[in-house]
Amino acid sequence: MANHERAPIRWAFVAPTLILLIAFNVFPLVYNLVLAFTNAQLVGGTTRGIGGANFARVFAEPEFAGAVRLTALFVLLAVSIELVLGFAVALALRRDFRGKTVVMTALLVPMMLSPAVMGLFWNLILNGNYGILNQTLAALGLPQPEWLTVGALKFTSMLMIDVWMWTPFMILIALAGLNAIPPAIYEAAEIDRASAWTVFRRITLPLCAPLLGLAVLLRTTDALKQFDLVMAITGPNDENTQTLSTLLYQVTFRDGKIGLGSSFACVVLVIVIAVATVFTRYMERMQRRPA
Amino acid sequence: MxxxxxxxxxxxxxxxxxxxxxxxxxxxxxxxxxxxxxxxxxxxxxxxxxxxxxxxxxxLENYTELADVHVGAQASFLEHLGNSLIVGLCSTLAAVALGTAAAYGFSRFEFAGKKDWLFFILSTRFMPPLAVVVPVLIMYRTLDLQGTHLGLILLYTVFNLSLAVWLMKGFIDEIPRAFEEAALVDGYSRLAAFRRIILPEARTGMAVTAVFCLISAWNEYGFAMTLNASGAITVPAYFAGLQGNIAGMPWPQIAAGALIFVAPIVLFTVLVRRHLLRGMTFGTIKQ
Structure with a gap:
């Protein structure tokens, strides 16, 4: 039935979407690659080809290696903290209780909010002199670190905000995984007198793993792009927080070096495409799973 | 315990x-x-x-002052909120319309490379804005779209298509084919069947998709701040631009503005709470 139509009708539904996506995604990729071999500037100057000089600079530049390391560290720490914390909260939320819907909705709100706006507001919370976080720590008799001015703590602050924002996502997915485990399996384990730890390690964790894997991949591809929080906490040019996206911004828009920025972008895109390929393969596998 | x-x-x-x-x-x-x-x-x-x-x-002063232009800024918060509304609503409408049509095509027809196209669409979501923004900027300079609402609307529509197509495909897959096949036998054209049978059945899906598209357009910052430095500045770009302000950060006004800015999102989160899982995973997990 579905294929009685002539091809033009079939393509008419999908063509506008595909054309727009190619115009705004494939075209920039190709154009980026062309620009990467030039000395193009953001403002003025004549553009001419300079061969692979930009790429040579990308790999010689210590800033690039620094941004790769920092982004990798950020992704690793943010995603693993969110996973562990999210899974722990999901375990606590597993049983039904009165007001669960309200609590759940309140818990999930942070992940829907604007990272740029909330990141900016976190500056007020984290301020060393008048921030509520340090005022609370003072009331508890704890030390009050300078979250926004001490080098290493800027990275911690960024991590903290990301964890605040995205742990809800892990809670949401972990809870879906937990709810999908048939109670009969637990009953069988109880008859076998399995310890709580064994039940967790042999039943709960492995049965949640596929969904948690999806969550980790989604968060990884997202954290890899981290830009908004860095801009909110330190701006683009702080060695303590410079991620790949903010380095791109610094080179292209602050230094005005479009050619060099484009070759940076090409290398970043290779990294992103590699991770995205792993992700889409995984999605494909997930979809073939019986629901 | x-x-x-x-x-x-x-x-x-x-x-x-x-x-x-x-x-x-x-x-x-x-x-x-x-x-x-x-x-x-x-x-x-x-x-x-x-x-x-x-x-x-x-x-309540901070709320009444939202109409004033802050020292060092070009326009008042309310004007930026207006920009966010125009850009958010228009791009959402366009993304849901295009995405629903495409999702229908992918759900009901077979054609060459269908699966590859679908994964190509998904992969566009992973592009870091900062890695593709320069060619877009040069394109927009040529077409005079820099600093305009239309420029951002176009960009956000495209940015949201991946989400719209994947979410809507999930919803349309759930509508039995028998519905429209009966209509086609009755002499409906394919387009009429899509409009009169599928669209009414897919209403919930379209509403959920619209909410997720609106939220991601509403919150977007990378494209907004790099493309629109002079006009059509949305709220996230406006707030971020206040940093380093000579008059110091107007924290109470920022709090008032930010609260108004996030309030609709909190409301929408409550409305779509049963579909959050689906929306956040591109329709992969259906619950």
Whole structure:
């Protein structure tokens, strides 16, 4: 039935979407690659080809290696903290209780909010002199670190905000995984007198793993792009927080070096495409799973 | 065990809510109270003489001042909120319309490379804005789209297509084919069947998709700040631009504006709470 139509009708539904996506995604990729071999500037100057000089600079530049390391560290720490914390909260939320819907909705709100706006507001919370976080720590008799001015703590602050924002996502997915485990399996384990730890390690964790894997991949591809929080906490040019996206911004828009920025972008895109390929393969596998 | 569970939930809820509660409280403070070195969090009718008091004098001034242009800024918060509304609503409408049509095509027809196209669409979501923005910027300079609403609307429409197609495909897959096949037998054209049978059945899906598209357009910052430096500046770009302001950060006004900015999102989160899982995973997990 579905294929009685002539091809033009079939393509008419999908063509506008595909054309727009190619115009705004494939075209920039190709154009980026062309620009990467030039000395193009953001403002003025004549553009001419300079061969692979930009790429040579990308790999010689210590800033690039620094941004790769920092982004990798950020992704690793943010995603693993969110996973562990999210899974722990999901375990606590597993049983039904009165007001669960309200609590759940309140818990999930942070992940829907604007990272740029909330990141900016976190500056007020984290301020060393008048921030509520340090005022609370003072009331508890704890030390009050300078979250926004001490080098290493800027990275911690960024991590903290990301964890605040995205742990809800892990809670949401972990809870879906937990709810999908048939109670009969637990009953069988109880008859076998399995310890709580064994039940967790042999039943709960492995049965949640596929969904948690999806969550980790989604968060990884997202954290890899981290830009908004860095801009909110330190701006683009702080060695303590410079991620790949903010380095791109610094080179292209602050230094005005479009050619060099484009070759940076090409290398970043290779990294992103590699991770995205792993992700889409995984999605494909997930979809073939019986629901 | 029960106590431990309650403690975990309680502590987490406190941490999750604190920034929003603090935002709400700060929006009623004077600037002096907002940056006082001693905590103050109990709204009161009058100011206290004691600088260590936990009360602060509640004022609505920050909300009325949202119409004013802050020192060093080009336009008032309300004007930027207007930009966010125009860009968010128009791009959402376009993304849902195009995405629904494409999702229908992918759901019902077979054609060459269908699966590859679908994964190509998904992969566009992973592009970091900063890695593709330069060619877009040069294109927009040529077409005179820099600093316009239309430029951002186009970009956000495209940016949201991946989400719209994948979410809508999930919803349309759930509509039995028999519905439209009966209509086609009755002499409906394919387009008429799509309009009269599928669209009404897919209403919930379209509403959910619209909410997720609106939220991601509403929150977007990378494209907004790099493309629109002079006109059609949305709220996230406006707020971020206040940093390093010569007159200092207007924290109470920022809190008031940010609260108005995030309030619709909180409301939408409540409305789509049963579909959150689906929306956040591109329709992969259906519950």
């Amino acid at each position: 029960k106590l431990a569970r309650r403690l975990v939930i309680g502590a987490y809820l406190f941490a999750a809510m604190l920034p929003l509660v603090w935002m709400a409280l700060s929006s009623f403070k004077t600037r002096d109270d907002a940056i006082r070195p001693h905590p103050n969090f109990v709204p009161a009718a009058t100011a206290s003489a004691d600088p260590r008091a936990i009360t602060f004098e509640a004022t």
